[in-house]
Amino acid sequence: MPPPVVLEYExxxxxxxxxxxxLPGCKWDVRSGxxxxxxxxxxxxxxxxxxxxxxxxxxxxxxxxxSIGTPHIKPLRSYQEEALEEWLKAGMRGIVVLPTxxxxxxxxxxxxxxxxxxxxxxVPTIELLEQWRSQLAKSLNVDVGVLGGGEKKxxxxxxxxxxxxxxxxxxxxxxxxxxxxxxxxxxxxxxxRQIALLSTAPHRLGLTATFEREDGRHVDLLDLVGEVVYRKxxxxxxxxxxxxxxxVRVYVELTDEEKLKFSKLFSMYKDFLEKKGWKLxxxxxxxxxxxxxxxxxxxxRALLAWRDxxxxxxxxVSKLDVLxxxxxxxxxxxxIIFTExxxxxxxxxxxxxxxxxxxxxxxxxxxxxxxxxxSGVYRAVVxxxxxxxxxxxxxxxxxxxxxxxxxxxxxxxxxxxILRPAPGKRAVxxxxxxxxxxxxxxxxxxxxxxxxx
Amino acid sequence: xxxxxxxxxxxxxxxxxPRFAELNYENEYAASLLIDTYQEHVGKTIGELEDAIDxxxxxxxxxxxxxxxxxxxxxxLDRLIEAQKPETKVPPDLARRTVFAVSSQMGFxxxxxxxxxxxxEAAKRLNVSVHDLIKAFEASYEDSEIIISFNAPxxxxxxxxxxxxxxxxxxxxxxxxxxxxxxxxxxxxSILRTVKMLGLMYMAEKSDGVLRLHIDGPASLxxxxxxxGTRMARLIPLVxxxxxxxxxxEVLYMKRRFLMELDERFSKLMPSKPxxxxxxxxxxxxxxxxxxxxxxxxxxxxxxxxxxMARGSIFIPDFALYKGDVKVYLEIVxxxxxxxxxxxxxxxxxxKEPMIIAVNKHMAxxxxxxxxxxxxxxxxxxKLRASDLVPVLRRLEPVRVEAKQPTTPSSPERLVETxxxxxxxxxxxxxxxxxxEEPLEKVLSELRARGVSNEQxxxxxxxxxxxxxxxxxxxxxxxxxxxxxx
Numbered sequence: 027m028p029p030p031v032v033l034e035y036e037x038x039x040x041x042x043x044x045x046x047x048x049l050p051g052c053k054w055d056v057r058s059g060x061x062x063x064x065x066x067x068x069x070x071x072x073x074x075x076x077x078x079x080x081x082x083x084x085x086x087x088x089x090x091x092x093s094i095g096t097p098h099i100k101p102l103r104s105y106q107e108e109a110l111e112e113w114l115k116a117g118m119r120g121i122v123v124l125p126t127x128x129x130x131x132x133x134x135x136x137x138x139x140x141x142x143x144x145x146x147x148x149v150p151t152i153e154l155l156e157q158w159r160s161q162l163a164k165s166l167n168v169d170v171g172v173l174g175g176g177e178k179k180x181x182x183x184x185x186x187x188x189x190x191x192x193x194x195x196x197x198x199x200x201x202x203x204x205x206x207x208x209x210x211x212x213x214x215x216x217x218x219r220q221i222a223l224l225s226t227a228p229h230r231l232g233l234t235a236t237f238e239r240e241d242g243r244h245v246d247l248l249d250l251v252g253e254v255v256y257r258k259x260x261x262x263x264x265x266x267x268x269x270x271x272x273x274v275r276v277y278v279e280l281t282d283e284e285k286l287k288f289s290k291l292f293s294m295y296k297d298f299l300e301k302k303g304w305k306l307x308x309x310x311x312x313x314x315x316x317x318x319x320x321x322x323x324x325x326x327r328a329l330l331a332w333r334d335x336x337x338x339x340x341x342x343v344s345k346l347d348v349l350x351x352x353x354x355x356x357x358x359x360x361x362i363i364f365t366e367x368x369x370x371x372x373x374x375x376x377x378x379x380x381x382x383x384x385x386x387x388x389x390x391x392x393x394x395x396x397x398x399x400x401s402g403v404y405r406a407v408v409x410x411x412x413x414x415x416x417x418x419x420x421x422x423x424x425x426x427x428x429x430x431x432x433x434x435x436x437x438x439x440x441x442x443x444i445l446r447p448a449p450g451k452r453a454v455x456x457x458x459x460x461x462x463x464x465x466x467x468x469x470x471x472x473x474x475x476x477x478x479x
Numbered sequence: 480x481x482x483x484x485x486x487x488x489x490x491x492x493x494x495x496x497p498r499f500a501e502l503n504y505e506n507e508y509a510a511s512l513l514i515d516t517y518q519e520h521v522g523k524t525i526g527e528l529e530d531a532i533d534x535x536x537x538x539x540x541x542x543x544x545x546x547x548x549x550x551x552x553x554x555x556l557d558r559l560i561e562a563q564k565p566e567t568k569v570p571p572d573l574a575r576r577t578v579f580a581v582s583s584q585m586g587f588x589x590x591x592x593x594x595x596x597x598x599x600e601a602a603k604r605l606n607v608s609v610h611d612l613i614k615a616f617e618a619s620y621e622d623s624e625i626i627i628s629f630n631a632p633x634x635x636x637x638x639x640x641x642x643x644x645x646x647x648x649x650x651x652x653x654x655x656x657x658x659x660x661x662x663x664x665x666x667x668x669s670i671l672r673t674v675k676m677l678g679l680m681y682m683a684e685k686s687d688g689v690l691r692l693h694i695d696g697p698a699s700l701x702x703x704x705x706x707x708g709t710r711m712a713r714l715i716p717l718v719x720x721x722x723x724x725x726x727x728x729e730v731l732y733m734k735r736r737f738l739m740e741l742d743e744r745f746s747k748l749m750p751s752k753p754x755x756x757x758x759x760x761x762x763x764x765x766x767x768x769x770x771x772x773x774x775x776x777x778x779x780x781x782x783x784x785x786x787x788m789a790r791g792s793i794f795i796p797d798f799a800l801y802k803g804d805v806k807v808y809l810e811i812v813x814x815x816x817x818x819x820x821x822x823x824x825x826x827x828x829x830x831k832e833p834m835i836i837a838v839n840k841h842m843a844x845x846x847x848x849x850x851x852x853x854x855x856x857x858x859x860x861x862k863l864r865a866s867d868l869v870p871v872l873r874r875l876e877p878v879r880v881e882a883k884q885p886t887t888p889s890s891p892e893r894l895v896e897t898x899x900x901x902x903x904x905x906x907x908x909x910x911x912x913x914x915x916e917e918p919l920e921k922v923l924s925e926l927r928a929r930g931v932s933n934e935q936x937x938x939x940x941x942x943x944x945x946x947x948x949x950x951x952x953x954x955x956x957x958x959x960x961x962x963x964x965x
Contacts, residue, residue: 036697037678037696037698038697038698039697039698039700039701049703051700053700055556055700056682056791057680057681057682057700057791057792058680062697062700062701063701064701064702077537195706196678196697217704217706219706220698220702220704220706223698223702224698247833326546326914349586350589350590353586354589356588357586372620376620377576377588378582378588378589379579379582379588379594379597380582380586380587381575381579384521386621391572394576398576398579398580403580403583404580404582404583404648405580405587406583406587
């Protein structure tokens with residue numbers, strides 16, 4: 027009988043002591059004189075050793091103790107049931123792709139309750155962190171740990187932002203058995219993927235409305251989380267569970283003075299692009315310009331001109347007039363106003379006396395604004411990009427978009443936010459576009475994302 | 480450290496360097512202009528400062544300064560101010576909540592008339608004047624905070640800090656870092672302690688007294704990752720405190736691999752830091768050193784003399800003892816956890832240099848590992864006394880004691896020179912010359928048979944014939960005499 031092999035966890039990796047040879051995912055580490063693998067290979071390594079007939083002394087896992095309480099979970103809709111079943115059948119690994127507003131959270135909560143294992147839920151934003159925390163606490167009857175937004179408390183069920191989970195990956199790696207990734211399309215990025223790589227958790231669930239990434243990295247999710255086990259598209263769902271909504275485009279004219287200023291600034295930007303032979307067709311081109319702006323003064327001037335032109339359009343007097351009109355028309359409704367630049371957010375907040383949320387807003391204040399919005403004390407919120415994903419604002423039925431990035435995913439998700447089912451309610455989305463400005467083009471591209479074309 | 484969008488580098492081929500700000504008149508001008516602006520805004524609001532800084536930024540850009548350089552300086556200066564919410568009649572948070580709630584009820588300030596009404600109603604609810612309400616409402620926005628202090632640096636210090644931050648920001652993108660340096664034991668200890676504290680790992684090599692540390696993290700073996708870059712950046716201020724150093728970091732920048740090579744010539748561009756101070760790990764060591772010196776044994780004692788290699792990792796002995804051309808290291812192993820002792824023992828077993836190991840009698844350590852140790856082992860009870868070492872040091876005394884060395888017989892622990900006795904030197908010599916490796920006990924008895932009855936003298940003869948006594952534990956029956964010189 028050969029001496030036993032010892033497996034230990036070390037900061038996101040698993041070390042094999044007392045064995046030298048081939049093992050899946052392992053490499054010889056001269057620094058410590060032993061074999062080493064990334065934590066997510068732990069089960070494979072252990073199985074291989076046991077199949078070779080070694081006795082394994084396993085010191086790897088250090089799961090957080092505890093249990094959920096008596097769950098109070100809403101009954102699942104049939105497609106939610108199907109999704110959960112497919113995931114369980116796939117060995118409790120894999121990704122569920124469903125449009126925003128179709129209750130992916132509920133599927134995850136049911137999965138967590140079914141497994142009753144130490145679970146880490148990873149979410150992209152602070153708002154979602156709050157939202158998941160309260161939902162998990164309510165439906166699973168547990169004290170929920172939080173990592174992110176200045177808090178750090180690790181419990182049997184813990185919610186974390188992607189950034190915090192990345193930062194603390196080495197410490198979290200052997201403590202959980204189930205990982206839930208909300209908006210899992212974030213995971214393949216160079217850093218965030220390490221949350222999956224440095225964890226021993228055997229069970230993994232990914233949730234998203236938009237599986238495909240522009241950079242093609244979604245294929246890596248197979249290794250990190252598992253395959254897509256369930257998928258349904260927007261048009262299949264719309265009539266069933268999403269609130270009907272109207273999409274209304276409002277064109278505004280710039281004032282003559284604004285027009286003159288705009289064309290001056292915009293041609294500065296366009297001339298630069300033409301000189302370089304670049305076309306502003308994609309975000310890629312735009313990033314190229316931003317990068318170049320760090321290198322030449324000319325590029326920087328072009329970028330600044332573009333920014334000023336944009337701010338001019340955003341802050342245009344006529345746009346603000348339209349906004350005022352819409353606010354008057356929707357007295358009594360719950361309204362979210364999106365605009366892209368923080369300066370524009372601040373201006374609307376101060377001028378119209380509407381609470382704002384930007385990336386600068388502290389988490390306490392942010393939670394307060396959302397709470398007062400939910401309870402109806404505030405009837406509108408103006409925000410920049412921070413609400414980009416999945417924030418739960420159940421009663422919002424009007425969205426006013428004063429600008430956008432032209433990214434498909436962002437737009438679908440922004441839309442989704444006001445599409446929560448609420449009986450007898452029609453949601454309206456207004457897109458306010460300045461006539462004769464390049465914004466028109468961006469808007470067309472955005473709507474393509476909606477119809478899946 | 481700066482946000483990575485403010486990073487500026489110089490690239491040539493596969494090499495990359497931070498684009499350092501030279502400490503010249505032009506850059507000092509930009510720095511002082513910014514510092515002055517901050518200074519002038521103590522007592523004013525953040526919003527006012529931001530507006531003023533925007534103007535200075537434009538002015539500097541027009542003069543040809545790079546915007547990222549200017550932004551970088553601003554970023555550093557922002558950390559030196561302290562701001563506070565202004566005093567208001569009602570708490571700003573309350574004013575804000577009330578204004579927004581009233582505004583929501585009235586359908587928002589879509590006309591100037593409604594706006595006035597909103598403020599009036601909110602003021603009424605909070606029982607303050609409209610003026611005080613508006614002041615409190617304005618104060619709820621972060622740019623209305625008032626700057627209460629600014630810890631102004633000199634322009635040169637700001638530029639130095641900028642250069643260090645820039646270097647650290649580029650190091651964020653490092654996948655691994657080689658540090659080549661001449662280090663004292665104390666310096667190596669301090670750097671390795673930080674490496675360990677940061678959860679990093681290292682491989683060490685030593686050649687011609689120069690130490691090379693290859694630093695990365697556990698997962699680096701399996702994936703190229705910049706995960707450890709931020710932690711490596713925290714080593715840089717420590718490195719700057721070394722006299723002579725070289726860094727070679729592998730950096731992933733704009734999706735390409737580059738080498739960042741820096742050395743002590745760059746130190747002058749960065750904040751000057753005092754050399755790493757040698758601090759005693761424990762009272763035991765400090766106390767011991769003082770007592771040892773007080774004994775006056777003729778041995779010179781140096782604390783944490785230099786890093787020794789222990790198969791890829793580093794071992795820093797507590798002391799080195801010198802006398803003539805004899806040098807021996809001394810390691811004091813106190814009372815610690817069994818795991819700590821085991822790790823220490825593993826390292827000690829790898830060290831090749833001559834070593835005296837002083838171990839606490841109550842140490843939690845297996846007998847076997849003690850016996851496997853190479854050097855001489857001295858067991859002490861509670862506290863190591865300098866006199867505990869005397870017997871071992873006697874054995875290690877250099878062959879020829881310098882004649883000039885004064886003897887001070889007053890000290891009871893003082894090594895007393897033993898006079899040579901009449902012996903048949905030829906016989907002794909021919910016996911000793913024939914030895915390759917023999918148990919110590921056997922050699923001693925053979926020497927006694929040839930007239931060498933004094934043990935001290937016997938050790939002296941053994942050494943003078945190119946032989947060495949290897950102690951394995953305290954038990955003399957395990958010690959051997961081995962040839963080191965033909």
